[in-house]
Amino acid sequence: MSLLVVGLSHRSAPVSVLERAALAVDAQVKLVQDTVTAEPATEAAVLATCNRIELYADVDKFHAGVAELSTLLAQHSGVGLEELTPYLYVHYEDRAVHHLFSVACGLDSMVVGEGQILGQIKDALARSQELHTAGRLLNDLFQQALRVGKRAHSETGIDRAGQSLVTFGLEQLAGGGDVQVWAADRTALVIGAGSMSSLAAATLARAGVTEVVVANRTVERAERLAQILTEGQDTAVTARAVAMDAVPAELTRADVVVSCTGATGLVLTADAVLRAAEGRAGQVTAGTGFPAARPETPWPSTSAGTEENCPLDLAAVQGATGFSVHGEAAVAGMDAATLEQHAAWVGTGTSRFERSREPGGGTAADRGERRTPEADAELITALAATVATVGRVPERRKPEPVAEIPRPDPSLFLLDLAMPRDIDAAVHRLAGVRLVDIESLAEVSADAPMAADVDQVRRIVSDEVAAFGAAQRAARITPTVVALRSMAADVVAGEIARLDGRLPDLDERQRGEIRQAVHRVVDKLLHAPTVRVKQLAAEPGGAGYADALRTLFDLDPETVASVSRAGDSTDEKDRPA
Numbered sequence: 001m002s003l004l005v006v007g008l009s010h011r012s013a014p015v016s017v018l019e020r021a022a023l024a025v026d027a028q029v030k031l032v033q034d035t036v037t038a039e040p041a042t043e044a045a046v047l048a049t050c051n052r053i054e055l056y057a058d059v060d061k062f063h064a065g066v067a068e069l070s071t072l073l074a075q076h077s078g079v080g081l082e083e084l085t086p087y088l089y090v091h092y093e094d095r096a097v098h099h100l101f102s103v104a105c106g107l108d109s110m111v112v113g114e115g116q117i118l119g120q121i122k123d124a125l126a127r128s129q130e131l132h133t134a135g136r137l138l139n140d141l142f143q144q145a146l147r148v149g150k151r152a153h154s155e156t157g158i159d160r161a162g163q164s165l166v167t168f169g170l171e172q173l174a175g176g177g178d179v180q181v182w183a184a185d186r187t188a189l190v191i192g193a194g195s196m197s198s199l200a201a202a203t204l205a206r207a208g209v210t211e212v213v214v215a216n217r218t219v220e221r222a223e224r225l226a227q228i229l230t231e232g233q234d235t236a237v238t239a240r241a242v243a244m245d246a247v248p249a250e251l252t253r254a255d256v257v258v259s260c261t262g263a264t265g266l267v268l269t270a271d272a273v274l275r276a277a278e279g280r281a282g283q284v285t286a287g288t289g290f291p292a293a294r295p296e297t298p299w300p301s302t303s304a305g306t307e308e309n310c311p312l313d314l315a316a317v318q319g320a321t322g323f324s325v326h327g328e329a330a331v332a333g334m335d336a337a338t339l340e341q342h343a344a345w346v347g348t349g350t351s352r353f354e355r356s357r358e359p360g361g362g363t364a365a366d367r368g369e370r371r372t373p374e375a376d377a378e379l380i381t382a383l384a385a386t387v388a389t390v391g392r393v394p395e396r397r398k399p400e401p402v403a404e405i406p407r408p409d410p411s412l413f414l415l416d417l418a419m420p421r422d423i424d425a426a427v428h429r430l431a432g433v434r435l436v437d438i439e440s441l442a443e444v445s446a447d448a449p450m451a452a453d454v455d456q457v458r459r460i461v462s463d464e465v466a467a468f469g470a471a472q473r474a475a476r477i478t479p480t481v482v483a484l485r486s487m488a489a490d491v492v493a494g495e496i497a498r499l500d501g502r503l504p505d506l507d508e509r510q511r512g513e514i515r516q517a518v519h520r521v522v523d524k525l526l527h528a529p530t531v532r533v534k535q536l537a538a539e540p541g542g543a544g545y546a547d548a549l550r551t552l553f554d555l556d557p558e559t560v561a562s563v564s565r566a567g568d569s570t571d572e573k574d575r576p577a
Helices: 015-021 025-037 062-077 081-087 094-104 116-131 136-155 165-173 179-183 195-207 219-231 244-251 270-277 336-347 352-357 373-390 425-429 438-445 453-502 508-538 544-552 557-574
Strands: 002-009 041-049 052-059 089-092 187-191 211-216 238-243 256-259 412-416 433-437
Touching: 002 015, 002 062, 002 094, 015 052, 015 062, 015 081, 015 438, 025 041, 025 052, 025 062, 025 116, 041 062, 041 116, 041 136, 052 062, 052 094, 052 136, 062 081, 089 094, 094 116, 094 136, 094 453, 116 136, 116 195, 136 453, 165 179, 165 195, 165 256, 165 412, 165 433, 165 438, 179 195, 187 195, 187 244, 195 211, 195 219, 195 256, 211 219, 211 244, 219 238, 238 244, 244 270, 270 412, 270 425, 425 433, 433 438, 453 508, 453 544, 508 544
Parallel strands: 187 211, 187 256, 211 238, 256 412, 412 433
Antiparallel strands: 002 052, 002 089, 041 052
């Protein structure tokens, strides 16, 4: 059997796909159960967080396992297999171990080095143990991943490189400034009472908000969290609990809102945020959030369409307002022959432009021109030559400068840490509101610098992967070694019994001496080979030594399998609840 993981995360899939593929707890349970029911897998566990969904399994066939796990992920997530497949990644054996250890250390997190993932790995293991879908391999794997993650955080400064997703999100809400300065004297509303929401509430309390209101569908859980916050020794925050139907009213009072629920639909729509925030300072406006655009100043009148005896079809240039028929806009796209006619017409001095050159001639707009007919004629002749070469003259028109109107400073701050999202993404377009969600956090964290300690953590991961692989390979040969020693004990017992029949006059002391002597001989003969075969089996590529041992000593495969099953049963009994 071999370890296989199939999954998707913020590194392989856009947030929109992760959002649709998110699994509720009930769906995770069903996925694990269906996986162990499938033919290639004997063990299974699901690691599901706000930015990853991974299915771990012990499989006996790689290709069949990948196909089955991918299909199961698609079925339970509700995203079609063809749509989901481009975003899936696959890790096998040592690469799968390396991946989970890296995840446990926070190297694969959206915020590098964050420690929340350890609690999520622990929850995934506990759920699989409760469902009896985690056997020896996954139990060893997940427990070792927890130890590796703790080692990385205790022996390196990875915590300096990373922080919790909550802290990172609050920093983005604060515009990159000091969170404590930003949070001082603000009121916070936390929607949800799970682990992420609890962390958010505690972080806000330590940051210095004056009040934290906790809203949850189960009011008792909200009350418990509020009580913990109130009784905390390191903060002086006021905390209270409300039901979910009180959220609209609390939203009008809150300065900061953090939402992380398991809801499958939106908890806060853009309309709800708009209605709640309309009466606040820095009134929120719908749409883009910008003031109404200033009315455009009309262009000066053009001579297009009013020139006498002009050979051009001016209907094609009616949209080129603000330009004379002598300019480039008027002749764009005209063929060479027509351009030459137009040049000749300009040269005759019959246009309004030419008349405006005469003293007192033409209108004020005409006299405002600065170019001469000769210059226009030369320009148009040059344009005609260009047309003969390239086929047409592209219109070149200087774009109007776009005035950048700054958005008003936000008065309402929202942090959405849920997957799928709790807060409507349309809130981004509301002025006076700042929304930070998983998608925006992913964009910012992609450019975040990594700490120097990350390299040290990577070395720890590599060493731990090698050690875990050696231990697993050595463990695979243990049932074969036990079966060999069991067979040797049976041979000794048979020979002692035969000796008893042939030498009935031996007393019990003599029989005991003979029995011990034979056992010592057998143990010494087997000691060096069995120790050495365990060492060889622990090395990469050492899996074949177990097969060689079974072949050399003609061991019954069923005996070896029964020893292995007995070991799994013992592990199950000894496992802590």
